[in-house]
Amino acid sequence: MGLFRLLFWIALIVVAIWLWRRLVKPRPDAPRNTSEAPPMVRCAHCGIHVPASEALSSEERWYCSRLHLEQGPKRP
Template identity: 55%
Template structure:
């Protein structure tokens, strides 16, 4: 009985190996991650925080992070 099981296993392994040689498996390719469009960032003229341009407020070619900072205007910076 053990001999019969060994012969069946050997034949099954040979068939599997031959099928694999004839039709090799397709190489696995990693799916490309979707391209994420980067949102342009701007700097608040008052506090210097960077934020996406679509969330910023603009006034006279200056960008602000909030209405309060827009009303206060640009900060005086010593560089």
């Protein structure tokens, strides 16, 4: 009877620790939906990527600033 009681308490402690760790452990966030990210475009002058809503367009090219728009595309 003593061995059964010992095994019972060990099992109870293991289950309690498992439940406690499961409740306290932070759950990983859901994978971020990539559709939430704004569409990005590449500056024809410097190559930096900027949101399309902030970029300036000229002759089917995108630029990150007015200065780069005026300077035009980078030449090799």
